[in-house]
Amino acid sequence: MPELSGASPGSFGVSAKSRIRSLVRRHGVVSSDAILVGFSRLGALSIIAMLVVLLGVLTFAAWPSIETFGWKFLFTSQWRPNELSVPVHDAAGKVVIENGEVVTETMPPVFGALPVIYGTAVSSLLALLFAIPLSFGTALFLVRVSPRWLASPVSFLVEFLAAIPSIAYGMWGLFVLAPFLQHYGEPAIRTCTSWIPGVETWLFTETATRAGQTVTRTLPLTGRDMFCGGLILGIMILPIITAISRDVLKSVPRAQIEGTLALGATWWQSAREMLSYSRAALFGAVMLGLARAAGETMAITMVIGNKIQIHPSPFAPAQTMASLLANEFAEASSELHRAALTEVALILLVMSLLFNIIARRLVVGSDSRTAAAH
């Protein structure tokens, strides 16, 4: 944030600096200044070191998996932590039987992160779908509609949503939202969409292979699924997108708004002008929300159903990268399993770093306090 470092209130004039220096020299008290400079620089350096250590350690710990699976890790969808015995098939596709026993071979554990990457992507996008209209609408309300006495408490309440611990949302999702979706929400959606051909099959059926046969059956609705996860994530990223886009909209020059009104624009036309004037920063706000949604762990673990699969329906249980880690890491069965999980964490980290870097570049110019507080 260049504009901050440029005009820091801590920057003393050159003359003042040299004067302090001469004072220090005269009284021979070099120590206190030098000590504080040294220690505070240590603090600053430790922050940079933290990021380096984080990246270094995760890469090191994930190395066995990176070495074993390479790029395939990102594009394959089998996640099997344990060895598996399968019957050997001969060239004709028949099971080989020797001495009256089925010959089996042992398949090593395989790890492919595609289902969890898919889960993270879809749940985060669903979250954005819920959160963007609500957040931008509220930001516009706070900046252009609300009277002053109302804007401040509303802002506080929205920001308080951000401070509620993730596990609280998880509990609420698990005990309130999921049962509601299971008994009312999802059956209602089903009834409403049943007249559209194909939707029923897409949203509410699953195909399973049992005993070599493929069966299509109705999806059991548990309420704990991708949709519920997306909703909870959406609620959780509302405050950050709202707070930042409010600050961004506030910083639109007054002349810009007055200009549109002078040209005879209606309220909405001028509001749209504001939105398009600050579209880069608003995009940044959305990116920050996306990063938050992708890394969110506890709430999503409690409501997404925890099933590693790629299912086209949002009403099927799924798994995200973060929830996979929460579920499996503490009880990882082998070194390779742990390394594969660490690689998932590394992907998550790199992704969130990228989102954050892009977002913060875009949001430069908005209130940095809000950005820091979130």
Added chain:
Amino acid sequence: MEHLVRQPRPVYRRYQAIKSALMKVLCVLFTACILSVLVLVTLYLLINGVRYLSWNIFTELPIPQGMEGAPGGLKNALIGTGILVALASAVGIPLGVLAGIHLSEYSAGSWLGTSTRFVADVLTGVPSIVVGILGYELFVVPMGNFNGYAGACALAFIMVPIVARTTEEMLRLVPNSYREASIALGATKARTILHVVLPAATGSVITGIMLAIARIAGETAPLLFTALGTRLLTLDPSQPFPSLTVQVFNYSTGPYKDQQNLAWAGMLILIALVFVLNLALRFTVHHMQRNRSVAAG
């Protein structure tokens, strides 16, 4: 002249006016929607929490299902969270405040300042579960078992960038005239910072720190593979260590109704803490900003 200014057709204008009014109403509706979600979530937590809150929670240890007096209380978890947060603070607050001082007072235009600020901002966005894995690799693997120190370090990792950035912002709110006056009186820069700038901002820096504490007290993900949690009361951080959030997570995802009720009550304690700290921060910052504008004007 008149022919140059083409008036829009009235129908079009009316269409635009209606559209504008509709969008305005929509904005109000969206705001109401967000607020009602907030009310729904907090009310539910509040009602359930209050219903199951009792003194036993503070005074009793968890009792396994099936035994008399189950599910007991959350004493061990509350003490555990207290100790974890204290340990994390002991590392995180000094580092964070020092970094904040550097950012606000020493870093004008320097390479280190700009990049530290950027890295701190980026670190606040790192998923907390990833930090948990770092804690596992750095502390659990070498020590051979899940332990409280690993959990505390993971929490400190989350705390440092937050404390650094809030400290920086709070120090920036101290009017520059204070610094100039101090230096005019012949104080060194270190003296100015320690005796003038920091005292002027103490209240708000402390509130910022409290906010960071509220944040880490509510963290669950970094503790899952570091402190792990235990049903016992332990004061030894080199062993698996209990914490309120992990216990609430285990109870609420478990099958027993009694334990779920206990989880609601535990959640309420956390939320109450967070709410008070947030309110405090808001008032201090407001106060500081007003002071600053008075001093500047």
